[in-house]
Amino acid sequence: MTFLAIRILLALVMANTLPVLSWAQNQKPLVITVNRKKQAQTMDNFGAAGCWYAEGIGKHWPTAKKEKIAELLFSQKLDAQGNPRGIGLSAWRFNIGGGTAEQGDKSGIIDVNRRVEGFLQDDGTYNWNKQIGYTWFLQKAKSYGVEKLIAFSNTPPVQYTQNGLGFKTVKDFKANLKPDKYEAYADFLTEVLLHYQKQGLGFDYISPVNEPQWDWMGKVGEAKQEGSPWRNFEISRVVKALDVALQQKSLISQIILPEAAKLTFLYGDTTQTSQQVQAFFKKNSSDYLGNLNHLPKLVVGHSYFTDEGDQATVAIRQQVADTTQKYGVQFWQSEYSMLADGFREGTKARRSAMDCGLFLAKMIHQDLTVANASAWQFWNGFEPGKPDFDTRYYLIALQPNANHTNGGFQPTKNLWALGHYSLFIRPGMHRLLLNRQDHLSAVEAAQKVMVSAYAHAAGKLVVVAINYETQAQNLQLDVKNLKKGTTYKRYVTTATPDENLKAYPMGKVTQPVALPPRSITTLVINE
Incomplete structure (x- = not known):
């Protein structure tokens, strides 16, 4: 030729x-x-979380840089050549902090960037000048037309926890919330929702507990982040209190639960924080929640640690689909990144950015087509890292300076892999x-x-x-x-x-x- x-x-x-x-x-x-x-x-949304590093970027980074990051995450527009400018997320997850940032080193959380400010003050008043960086991204999501805003909490405010910290120091798997503060915690969450609603940033969903199966225990000075365990009856109690508070304040936000740490906890296991579909939606269950005004027939879980081999991956998701169908509830996958080594697929070699992007796309595909997920959300939108190999935890790789007031960033293949779904499959479409x-x-x-x-x-x-x-x-x-x-x-x-x-x-x-x-x-x- x-x-x-x-x-x-x-x-x-x-x-x-x-x-x-x-x-x-x-x-x-x-x-x-x-x-x-x-x-x-029916698809509800595709989203990502803006936890931890949103504060430094939104509060301190130069406008041009943070605007570009927002564009990559939220834009649905095309450039002059017809290529997408961003991945058009239809959901954004906002972390309501527990107040560990104000505690400084006394918070016990080793990484200063994983301490989160709290709106609640020690005297019981609220300071709405907190979480400015987080709020900047929330505003940008809204301005780009992101359809669903989701608020979630990893810990109750430190003023309400049993040990005055944002994590556990005793391994008893009990909620780190004082027994007399359930209604106060619900009031706190709804006050935050009410504040943002007045700013034109109403939350469609509120998630009061996160990964309740883990003990979230750490030594003071060595803890990695905010977190609390919750047993099923404790989840039921806080959700009922939250439902009442939402009703009293005429808020339309819906409650999502239980943010199970692994999909297997939704249908199986034998602990006090397992079989959560049955616990909350089986009518004769002591923890039944299916009749609350602000709770949709929906369970939310995380796909972490359920990606080791194709056969197990599919089997777990088939169990999710079978169980949710039996009890008449929908399923969302609300957090996933490659925390475990399933993405390596049997090799110890570094995985390229495209290898990671393909594996991510496969996990999205299995969650949608086998587990019948009607929403899919990634953890985390951005984190420190490099864009070329083993891009396990982030859509955008950050290279921040020492105090996170500036830095560089690169989109990863993970971003675009998610974009193949999020940009084109809009809320209300049917699989x-x-x-x-x-x-x-x-x-x-x-x-x-x-x-x-x-x-x-x-x-x-x-x-x-x-x-x-x-x-x-x-x-x-x-x-x-x-x-x-x-x-x-x-x-x-x-x-x-x-x-x-x-x-x-x-x-x-x-x-x-x-x-x-x-x-x-x-x-x-x-x-």
């Missing part, structure tokens, strides 16, 4: 005018049948049930090509395809009752540095789509 012929072929490939792109010209396409009438769960021509199970597909589809009532159809293989693959969509000549827009992320949700020319839905090796592709179809 001559040099000119090669250039012509490449031009045709980039224009997507060939039936099958040259990356995969010898591959038979995977045929996916899509029927809009076969709907699964669709698909038919694979190859009939692979969820476990079998997890090392090959994973596909999911979502539809909007107005006609928009979104398909996300993860090619986990090292060879290019072809995808052929068979969309029922599709208008003749319908086209799609395609966005692709690969290991190539500048291929991050990169926009490609439109193509016809009737033609196969080339999926590059180790890539994520989103197709947006508008009739």
Whole structure:
């Protein structure tokens, strides 16, 4: 083939005018049948948390830098070349602090950046000039049109805890809340919600407990963060008090619970903080909460430590789906990052940014398609780190100065991997049930090509395809009752540095789509 012929072929490939792109010209396409009438769960949101480092960035960093970080997280706009400016999150998680920052070193939390200011003062009054950095990101989320704002608390205010600290110092698994302060804690949370509502920043959801299964114990001076255990009956008590306080103050925020530390605690285990679907939504349970005005039929859990091997990953999520369906509740995945080593997939070598992004996309896919999650949220939006290898904990890698008043930052492949879902799958869209021509199970597909589809009532159809293989693959969509000549827009992320949700020319839905090796592709179809 001559040099000119090669250039012509490449031009045709980039224009997507060939039936099958040259990356995969010898591959038979995977045929996916899509029927809009076969709907699964309704999507509520895709989000991330802005915990800890939001304070320094929002309060101190130069305007241009923090504005760019906000754009990366929240923008739904495209640049002049049609590439997304950000990942268009539809939810943002705001941490209501316990007041450990004011305690300084006496807080017992070793990392100053993980101490969080508290609105409640020792004299019982409120200081609304706290958490200014956190509030800046909340305001930016609202200004970009983020649909759902979520407030969560890791600990009650230190004024109400049993030991006067934001973490436990006794390993008894009891809530670190004084027995006579349940109503006071509920009042505190609703006062915070009421304040922000008056600022035009009303919270759609409030989460009063977080990862109640862990003991959150530490030695003073060695603790890592705020936290408290909660037994199921303690959760039930605080949620009932919170429901009353919300009603009294005419707040419309809904309560989400229990932010289970692992998905397995939602349906299994034998501790006093386990089988939480049954505990809170089985009608004869002593901790039943299914009749409260401000509590939706919804359980919220974290996907940490449930990602070790494809078979176990799928089995756990199938259990979540079976249990939530049995008790008539929805499921949200509200925190995940690669805390455990499942993302290494059997190797001890460093994992590239794209390896991490692909694994993250796979976890999102399994939570949505197997566990039927109607919301998916990442922990954490930004943390100190590098963008090239083992990007386990963050969407944006920070390189802050010593006192976190300035620094550098880079988006990671994790950001764009989440963006393949968050930017295009908007609240109210339905996940669709698909038919694979190859009939692979969820476990079998997890090392090959994973596909999911979502539809909007107005006609928009979104398909996300993860090619986990090292060879290019072809995808052929068979969309029922599709208008003749319908086209799609395609966005692709690969290991190539500048291929991050990169926009490609439109193509016809009737033609196969080339999926590059180790890539994520989103197709947006508008009739």
